Amino acid sequence: MSNISSVDIFICDLPTVRPHKLAMTTITSQAIVVGVIKDNDGLTGISEVATIGGASYGESTVEAIKANIDNYITPHLIGQNPVYFSRIMDTVAKSVRGNFFAKSLIETALIDLAAKQREVPAYELFGGKIHDSLPLAWTLASGDTKRDIEEAKEMLHQKRHNIFKLKIGSGDPDTNVRHVGEIIKAVGDESRITVDINQAWDEYTALKQIKALEEMGVSMIEQPLPTWNYEGMARLTERFDVSILADEAATSLHDTYRIIKERAGDAIALKPAKHGGILETKKIAGIAEAAGFGLYGGTMIESTLGNAIAASVYSTISEFKFGTEIFGPLLYKDKLTLEDIEVKDFEIQIPDDVGFGVTLDQEKLAHYKR
Numbered sequence: 001m002s003n004i005s006s007v008d009i010f011i012c013d014l015p016t017v018r019p020h021k022l023a024m025t026t027i028t029s030q031a032i033v034v035g036v037i038k039d040n041d042g043l044t045g046i047s048e049v050a051t052i053g054g055a056s057y058g059e060s061t062v063e064a065i066k067a068n069i070d071n072y073i074t075p076h077l078i079g080q081n082p083v084y085f086s087r088i089m090d091t092v093a094k095s096v097r098g099n100f101f102a103k104s105l106i107e108t109a110l111i112d113l114a115a116k117q118r119e120v121p122a123y124e125l126f127g128g129k130i131h132d133s134l135p136l137a138w139t140l141a142s143g144d145t146k147r148d149i150e151e152a153k154e155m156l157h158q159k160r161h162n163i164f165k166l167k168i169g170s171g172d173p174d175t176n177v178r179h180v181g182e183i184i185k186a187v188g189d190e191s192r193i194t195v196d197i198n199q200a201w202d203e204y205t206a207l208k209q210i211k212a213l214e215e216m217g218v219s220m221i222e223q224p225l226p227t228w229n230y231e232g233m234a235r236l237t238e239r240f241d242v243s244i245l246a247d248e249a250a251t252s253l254h255d256t257y258r259i260i261k262e263r264a265g266d267a268i269a270l271k272p273a274k275h276g277g278i279l280e281t282k283k284i285a286g287i288a289e290a291a292g293f294g295l296y297g298g299t300m301i302e303s304t305l306g307n308a309i310a311a312s313v314y315s316t317i318s319e320f321k322f323g324t325e326i327f328g329p330l331l332y333k334d335k336l337t338l339e340d341i342e343v344k345d346f347e348i349q350i351p352d353d354v355g356f357g358v359t360l361d362q363e364k365l366a367h368y369k370r
């Protein structure tokens with residue numbers, strides 16, 4: 001098998017089909033990073049990470065991801081055999097601290113390349129798939145209740161989604177909780193509703209609003225408090241029956257261990273990019289399973305390429321109590337791959353083609369890269 005000859009990192013901006021309103025920002029165009037790793041035989045491994053709203057979701061920005069890979073990670077890759085991705089990432093970890101998104105981008109491109117060299121689906125290199133398809137939530141975040149209800153009804157009609165997540169961190173909490181109530185009234189019989197606060201509430205607000213949300217029948221409350229407030233998250237988890245999901249707070253293996261140990265939540269949102277790759281995601285799924293935490297297959301709103309990577313790793317994890325939300329490609333106007341995602345009977349279908357099952361569209365990459 002042939003060794004690595006080049007590593008190229010591209011920053012792209014992809015437009016969305018509608019404004020996507022979160023607590024900290026409204027997305028109309030998402031910045032993503034594409035990794036391309038070539039071997040001496042000319043085979044190519046590809047990968048993607050996306051960042052939500054500049055530096056407003058997490059610390060990684062696309063510009064820093066590219067700069068840190070080019071300067072500090074690439075020198076560890078040239079001449080290496082990609083199938084030793086575990087050893088390569090272990091070496092990288094000893095020289096580069098943090099930088100989880102950058103590490104995820106590199107590790108997944110290595111796995112794609114190693115799988116393509118062997119002509120097998122990528123999931124065969126980390127355990128093999130358990131699921132052929134997974135439940136797929138949709139985020140209602142147009143900023144308008146009527147439009148959200150119309151969107152939800154259309155998704156149910158198309159059999160695309162029957163789990164809806166509402167982004168309610170921005171603006172007046174009472175108004176936002178009433179908005180959730182109206183959506184439950186309109187589509188609650190045919191669907192399951194969850195909410196994401198994206199760290200926007202203080203504990204007092206959370207106590208009042210989660211009580212109301214629980215009574216309405218909301219099934220999961222995502223990251224109500226800021227990431228630093230482990231104690232507050234633990235008090236909310238103790239107090240309410242509804243599941244409290246840690247997302248922004250559950251980044252590294254060690255941060256997630258602390259959440260589990262302190263019961264600062266009772267469910268974990270997995271995202272390969274925030275954990276630093278597939279190997280770390282599997283470790284986090286393992287410690288969460290050991291503690292009886294529920295799992296949720298999260299998204300950084302990747303396009304088709306990054307989404308295929310998430311689908312691949314999630315397909316190898318036994319149980320997602322809350323399903324997945326890997327709908328990213330459906331929010332974009334365009335894509336950088338020749339393939340699209342496939343959704344059937346409310347579930348995303350796991351691709352079985354070689355590597356992560358996606359091929360770069362070179363013309364689209366040239367068009368969207370900065």
Ligand SMILES: [Mg+2]
Nearest residue numbers: 196222247248
């Ligand atoms: Mg979230």
